[in-house]
Amino acid sequence: MTQTPTYRLYGERTAETPGFWLHCETIRARSSRYRWEIRPHRHDDFFQILYLDAGGCQALLGTQEITVTPPAVLTVPPRLRHGFRFTEDTEGLVITLLKSHLSIPQDRLSESLTAPQHLPLSPVSPDAAYLVETLRRLSAEFADRRPNRDGLMAAYTGLLLQMIARLGHDRTPNGQAGENRLDRLKGLIHRHFRDHRPVSFYAAELGLSLTHLNRLVRAATGEAPSDLIAAKLIDEAKRDLIFSRAPIQDISYRLGFSDPAYFSRFFTKRTGKPPLVWRREQQAKVGLES
Numbered sequence: 001m002t003q004t005p006t007y008r009l010y011g012e013r014t015a016e017t018p019g020f021w022l023h024c025e026t027i028r029a030r031s032s033r034y035r036w037e038i039r040p041h042r043h044d045d046f047f048q049i050l051y052l053d054a055g056g057c058q059a060l061l062g063t064q065e066i067t068v069t070p071p072a073v074l075t076v077p078p079r080l081r082h083g084f085r086f087t088e089d090t091e092g093l094v095i096t097l098l099k100s101h102l103s104i105p106q107d108r109l110s111e112s113l114t115a116p117q118h119l120p121l122s123p124v125s126p127d128a129a130y131l132v133e134t135l136r137r138l139s140a141e142f143a144d145r146r147p148n149r150d151g152l153m154a155a156y157t158g159l160l161l162q163m164i165a166r167l168g169h170d171r172t173p174n175g176q177a178g179e180n181r182l183d184r185l186k187g188l189i190h191r192h193f194r195d196h197r198p199v200s201f202y203a204a205e206l207g208l209s210l211t212h213l214n215r216l217v218r219a220a221t222g223e224a225p226s227d228l229i230a231a232k233l234i235d236e237a238k239r240d241l242i243f244s245r246a247p248i249q250d251i252s253y254r255l256g257f258s259d260p261a262y263f264s265r266f267f268t269k270r271t272g273k274p275p276l277v278w279r280r281e282q283q284a285k286v287g288l289e290s
Contacts, residue, residue, distance in 0.1 A: 022153055023096040024142040027052070030094070031086050040083035042222070047097045048076040049160060051135050055090025059083075061116035062222035071121040073131065075164060080116055081222040093139055097157060115182060115220035117168045131163045181206055182220050185213075186228070193232045194256040199225045234270050237263075241279040248275050 027050070031038060040060055052070040059066050059074060060083040068074065070092070076082050078099045121128040138156040141149055188202050202225060203213040217225045233255055240251045252263035267275045 021098040021101045022142065022157065024139050025094055027086060027090050027092040027094055031084070031090070032088075036086040036088055036090070038084040038086075040081055042079055042081050043076075043096075044079060045099050047078055047099050047102055049095040049097075049135075049164070050074040050076070050084075050092065051095075051132070052090060052092040053132075054092070055087040057084045057086040057090060059118070061118070062220065063218045064116070066118055068118065069120070071123070071128075071132065073117070073119045073121060073164060073167075075117040075119075075168075077114060077116060077221070079221070079223070082116070093135055095135070095138065095157075095160070101154075101157075102161070117164065119164065119167050127163060127167060131160065131167065134159050134163065181208070181216060185217065185225065189229055189232050193229055193236070194254075196256050197229075199229075230266075230270060234267065237267055237275065238271075238278070238282075241275055242282050251275070 050073065052068055052072050052074075054070050056070060057068050059068050060081070061074070061076065062080055062082070070090075121132065134156050138153060138160065141152050141156065184206060185202055188205055192201070199213065200210055203210045206213065208216070213225055217223065217228065221228070237251060237255060240246060240254065244251070246254070248264065249260040252260040255263065257263035257266070264275055267278070271278055273281070
C-alpha cells in the first residue's frame with residue numbers, strides 16, 4: 001500500500017516549525033498548479049476550512065467520497081487523509097489553521113469539529129450568509145496588512161468555528177451527532193489507555209459491534225480505533241519524556257507496558273526515533289537539560 005504523504009500546505013514537505021498560525025488562499029491559486037487535483041495526503045498540525053463558491057469537486061475525507069456542489073463548506077481535521085478533484089471553474093477559499101491556535105467550543109457542538117464536515121449552504125439561511133461574509137472578511141484581512149490584523153483574524157476564526165459547529169450540529173438528527181460516540185470513545189481511551197484494552201472492549205462499552213466501531217472511526221478520522229489508542233500512548237510518552245527525568249523503563253511501566261524493550265520498539269515505530277534519542281532532541285529544542 002502506498003503511504004499517504006504528509007505536507008504543511010499541499011506540495012510543501014513537513015518542516016519542524018510552521019512559519020504561520022493561519023494561511024488563506026484561493027482554491028484556484030494552488031489547485032490550478034496541479035491540474036485541479038489535490039491527491040490524497042494529510043496534515044499533522046493543521047485544521048482546514050474549504051469554501052466553494054462556484055464549480056464543484058469530488059472530495060475524499062477519510063474513507064468517505066462525496067460530491068460537493070457550491071455553495072458549501074468542508075472541514076478537514078488534523079491527521080485526516082483527504083484529497084480533492086476540482087472542476088476548472090471552481091472558485092473559493094482554503095483557510096489553514098495551526099491546531100495549537102484552535103479555539104474549539106467546549107460543549108456538545110465541539111464534535112462537529114473533530115470529524116470532517118460537508119455543509120451545503122442554503123441561500124436563504126441567515127447563518128450561512130453570515131458564515132460566508134466572515135470567510136470573506138477573514139480572507140481580506142489576511143491579504144491586507146493593516147493594524148490589529150492578527151487580532152481581527154483570531155476573532156473571525158473564532159466566529160467561523162462557532163458557526164461551522166452550529167451548522168454541523170443543526171444537520172444531525174436531534175442534535176446528537178451520532179450519539180456523540182466519537183467523543184465517548186475518546187473519553188474511554190483517556191480513562192483506559194494505560195490498561196492496553198483491546199478494541200473489542202471499547203466497542204462493547206459503546207454498545208457497538210467491532211465492525212461498526214471500526215467503520216465509524218474510519219469515517220470520522222481516516223484511522224482505525226487502534227491508531228487512536230496508540231496516539232494517546234505516544235502523546236503521554238512524549239509528555240513524560242520532555243518534562244520529566246524519569247528513566248525510560250519507569251515511563252514504560254507508568255504507561256502500562258510490562259516490557260521496556262517493547263515500549264521502545266512501539267515508540268520508535270510510531271515516531272521514527274528511539275525514546276532516548278527523541279527526548280534529547282526535544283529537550284534541546286526547548287532549552288531543557290537531559
